[in-house]
Amino acid sequence: MMMGSSFPEEVLEHVFSFIERDKDRNAISTVCQSWYEIERWSRRRVFVGNCYAVSPLILIKRFPDVRCLELKGKPHFADFNLVPEGWGAYVSPWIAAASTAYPWLEEIRLKRMVISDDSLELISKSFKNFKVLVLSSCEGFSTEGLAAIAANCRNLRELDLRESEVEDLNQSSGHWLSHFPDNYTSLVSLNIACLNSEVSFTALERLVGRCPNLRTLRLNRAVPLDRLAILLRRAPQLVELGTGEASDLRPDVFSNLSGAFSGCKELKSLSGFWDVAPGYLPVVYPICPRLTSLNLSYAATIQSSDLIKLVSQCHNLQKLWVLDYIEDLGLEALSASCKDLRELRVFPSEPFGVEPNVLLTEQGLVSVSEGCPKLHSVLYFCRQMSNDALRTIARNRPNMTRFRLCIIEPRTPDYLNHQSLDVGFGAIVEHCKDLRRLSLSGLLTDRVFEYIGTYGKKLEMLSVAFAGDSDLGLHHVLSGCENLRKLEIRDCPFGDKALLANAAKLETMRSLWMSSCSVSFGACKLLGQKMPRLNVEVIDERGPPGSRPESCPVEKLYIYRTISGQRFDMPGFVWTKDENSALGLS
């Protein structure tokens, strides 16, 4: 049967247009040559999980007509300042290449990358139909770049700067928001919560007023409450709102705001609440029953009782991010009121304090695990934990998919019996068969890794800190977790043996990060030599690793698979094998 000639291409293309998931598209492309060709010409959405795994040229060669590009740059531990500045993840080669190859590009989503104002300007001028710009934890740009985007992207729908670092340049030409032309009306989503600088209220108000499709508005701290009321009245159709500061409690502002909020019948998601005077909280009570998402993790002024009052009214809540001011009592109230809860994140209010400042223990998490049957994603900071609690949580919630526990003091044992928490985490991986992401903490031996290797068959991302005794621990994970994609390790006594013995595994993963471990420079060299499809980056600020003995451990190690070879933008503290050596390989 001749597959190629029996079906016209257009029909296949039409069928393929319903297939969106990358995995499915990848599968389609392996059927036969003609399907490969049709698929690659019709792929519109590309996700590159590591910007150094593939080059812009390779991407463009394979997929000539991409409309939505998503790139991730620095390793996850860069969020916690473990990756020195200047390491890399520059997006400019991608933008430069896309500017000529993809004139119809509509969406760019970047995470942990460095983007300059020049790139922003190039984006604004190269893509006539540009619609979506999401910069998550990015840096390297200023309000000048934003002004270019505002001025030139006539079809912009979404501008989301979540948690990026933006340099504020006080421009004489006016605030960047005022660069949106007067006839620009297509804004749907604006997230400027990370901006430290003042915002031009007039420009903001006018912008909000003339964009009837605006659904998401996340303001920064600098927008006071009285201004917020004005904005809400201009955009009562808002679905997602992030407030600014709200510290002064004034009755006139209060009533104005109350009125404004009562007009927002579509509001489902709230965030912001910086420095909120608790007296303002009642303005959102009418909204609470409709809320599905609530982010109070910056609301350092709201204590337990107010939190309980608020949360107890949110019967449809699915996602809650909150500070540990909520305490065990609040979490119990949560578990009673919010039966639809899917995701919970509890952040520490005083992460560097020596003594606990709130009554938040493992019990809060246990309550929620009992009361919320749909809970599957957890990030929890606390100061004590027990194997019993972990076992209970595991048994209550076998549907857990993301479990990140951070016991603040490294190597904290089970507070009841002073043993390691191996058994507790073992229960988690054993019972939660769909667990995809896991972060460990507390006192842990090699045993916990044996459990993870044995049971964590669906595990894709594992974060380890201050754990384990020997290379066996690492070996268990690398040899047992079949679906492991990202492994990040810090301050563990893992060395060369497990790494070298499982070198082949590294090609099946996106990346491996190891810092403050015991991997020697010699092993890194060996790995780099033997595995040409891996980039083995030694990140060491102590000077050339070759000036120390080969058995000397490296500071940090980042290994990732790549088909584009060595990168050329490495700073001085990154060391890797030199491909252009005069001596050659043999």
Next chain:
Amino acid sequence: MVSKLTLEVVEDQLLGAWGMGLAKGGNGRRRDEKWNFNCGIHIKAQIDRLKKLESDVSSPVECRGGRGAEQYSSAVSSLLEEKKNNLNLRATELRLGLPGSQSPEREPELCLLKSGKLDEKPLFPLLPSKEGICSSSQKNVVSGNKRGFSDTMDGFSEVKSSMYPEGNWMFQTASDSEAPKSVGQGKFSGNSGMNVALSPRPSGAQPAIKKELPTKVLQQERPRGTNGTSHNPKTASNNNNSSAPAPKAQVVGWPPIRSFRKNSLATTSKNNDEVDGKPGPGALFVKVSMDGAPYLRKVDLRTYATYQELSTALEKMFSCFTLGQCGSQGVPGREMLSESKLRDLLHGSEYVLTYEDKDGDWMLVGDVPWEMFIDSCKRLKIMKGSDAIGLAPRAMEKSRNRN
């Protein structure tokens, strides 16, 4: 797939698959030569050491922590042997002098902990001891020809008379400098491929936005840089310059909280005027720039308790750029600096550490109490001495006005 998960299985796999590599016969040796650009270590000694390591691995030994510990202690002993062969790199390092102190002593680096420490469960078992930050930062404070902070506080009359003491903020070499290692091209480096020229920094009052493609920094001997600190929270603070209980020493990146969140919390608590005497919340990252360096760095001011610690950390971070400058001025990047050229550079350069305060003014670092400094410091800049003239009087005036 894996039958019995023991270390023996791992070792078998290791030696089977990689035994060739470890034994370093023939071509492997040549590659080693290429990757090794210090001149002190003979290649044969290196191969012998690797063979010794190999034999240690295959002999089963019971000891705390498993075979790993055994391997480490034998590696330690061979390393200590080798230490004598190593040239003293630290002697050639550049230093930032602080008012009122000498630079900390230069000790040869120890890559591995002494075997005694293997009995504990060290947090960072194999990191070199970080001097100047968690240990003995104060031991070398000396009245010398530099003003101490305490001197400053005692009265400004003193300041007037010794306004620019000779050693203030100068780079200096150690007295026992040996011949610096020949600084050469590191083959095991990322220097292959194109060197992308950095476009010139925007001039004027604009803060430097980091351009995306950096110049490849000259491959030089570089002392240990600091990316904040990473010391054991249990061996907490050794700073002894405050009467209040010292803040808990922070491990870099732990607990794992994003900077944005940390800074938000910090700002909130400041606004709420909490005066509990609790340790300062959160990190305080400020950018550090240096004239001529291709990219900026960031330091967390809360990880230091004194000017001395900050100075040491910055020295380490930026001395590479000083050498790099020398390289860019006429010595092509990949050539080796001669010994005399290096010495000339070290003696000749003069750098001053300044900071931008909340009012936007550029001030000389070191005049105000440390706590006041980190409260008002927005960014740091390492300036050439000649550019910094005129800062000190302003600093004095401001302090006077505050008092």
